[in-house]
Amino acid sequence: MNLKVKVLSLAVATVLAGCAGAPQKDEAVLSTAVPAESLVSPVAEQAAPLVEATVADVVEESASAPADSQAEVSSPAVEAPAPAPIASTTAPQSKPQPVTPSSPNTFIVGSYPKTGDHPAFGRGTDVGFVVNGKEGADVVVTRGEAYKFEVDTGVQHDFYLTTNPAGWGVGAYTNSVEGQFIYKGTVDFKPDAETPDLLYYQCRNHKYMGGKIYVLDKGESLAQLKQTLEAADAGAAASKPRAPARTVSESSVKQKLGYAKMVLSSGSAKRVEASGNAEAIATLKQARDMITGAQSTLDGGSPADAMDQVDEGLRLVTAASRMITTESEMAGVNHKAQHEELLNSLSTYEKSYARNMERIKKAKQQPKKTLDEAEYNRLVGEGKDLGGKGDYVKANKALEQAQALITSVLTDMLHAQTVVYDKNFESPKEEYEYELARLESYEELVPLAIDQKQPKQRTLDLVDGFVEKAAKIKGEGLEIAAKGDYKMAIMAMQAATSNIQRALRMMGVN
Secondary structure, three states, rough: OOHHHHHHHHHHHHHHHHHHHOOOOOOOOOOOOOOOOHHOOOHHHHHHHHHHHHHHHHHHHHOOOOOOOOHHHHHHOOOOOOOOOOOOOOOOOOOOEOOOOOOOOOOEEEEEEEOOOOOOOOOOOOOOEOOOEEEEEEEEEEEEOOOEEEEEEOOOOEEEEOOOOOOOOOOOOOEEEOOEEEEEEEEEEOOOOOOOOOOEEOOOEOOOEEEEEEEOOOOHHHHHHHHHHHHHOOOOOOOOOOOOOOOOOOOOOOHHHHHHHHOOHHHHHHHHHHOOHHHHHHHHHHHHHHHHHHHHHHHHHOHHHHHHHHHHHHHHOOOHHHHHHHHHHOOOOOHHHHHHHHHHHHHHHHHHHHHHHHHHHHOOOOOOOOOOOOHHHHHHHHHHHHHHHOOHHHHHHHHHHHHHHHHHHHHHHHOOOOOOHHHHHOOOHHHHHHHHHHHHHHHHHHHHHHHHHHOHHHHHHHHHHHHHHHHHHHHHHHHHHOOHHHHHHHHHHHHHHHHHHHHHHHHOOO
């Protein structure tokens, strides 16, 4: 498909994804069964996961960014069970049944609820890929030979080869691969001298569904390759040159660092510091040190290591917050601390509202909804007065009403903002700046939503995934804009915004 046509199609899909009212669950449906409740908004439901990955792919193509260069998958010599169709993603009562492919160089790929046999059981989505009936099977291939993946994984699970162990649309490997990013059909793969020793087969829309692909040289055994990979992982010299580990761009690390710093300055972090819980405070300090160290590592020219440090720092922040959340639930809520957090959050919302009103005015648009400033100011004033008298319970109720009022207006305002290039913008650059500012307005809401909604760990993991994906696309968009291609950069910012919107919806911010 012509790239411009593809981009236009993606723009439409992005709009549909942003309009979807309910977030998709990070749970997959098998190839023959789609729950009725998943059909409430079929167009948006199907468009949302596809646009995120595909727009990122288009952005990567336009920026001439090379694919990441290492990953894992599985072997032709696997046992064979074919997935039996089932109607839900709950734990199966039986395991998938074996099937025998027509050729040793053919792999039959389906999807099935994970059991303990899957190498990624307990990670990512609850459904996994099966190869010849074996869950997450290792695939072993030899350079120079042709292979086929016969795919029938269900409409939500686009199959692809990647250098990233988690998948989810990241690190697509395209050299000598034809037909991937499908849920039903044939993918052809002929590894060559440039193919990394280790790839992965994964789902574009969900994490950790697949497994490893080991790529052998002619005459090399799987045991020899594994030994070489283990030696390389241990820092020993490899017996032959190996493809480098995953490629992480400096811009993506900077975006993730920005998010991490927002979390460290959020109400959750402040609550930990004021808790008196020595273990939680020490854990938070470890998180700060880890994230500070990530900046130093990035400055030293090691973006992949820096990204690992940022991820670990964010995990530690969450762990510290959970330590004091449990105690506060047992001992009762600290209403004074909650009062201070609400006031801080309202201040941030007010600034965001003011900025967005200014942007709408500049774009010569009409806001879909405006804040009832008289009612808002009345509620905030009442909350402050009651707080000054020490009646924090009633004070917080008033502030929560004010918060609901302004966040409702702000999210409606952001969702309603549309781009009409011919009428409202003098140049593509101005339109790009508008989209970038709109994205950053959404980004500001994420740490505030985490503070106020206190989502469960599984939800936090999903939120972090959407934010990380948005940061990656945003980083690519910034690089493209720096080259002067503002129209492509606009598409990237819209796709990144769609991911942030989905993160917010995961936490109930609609």
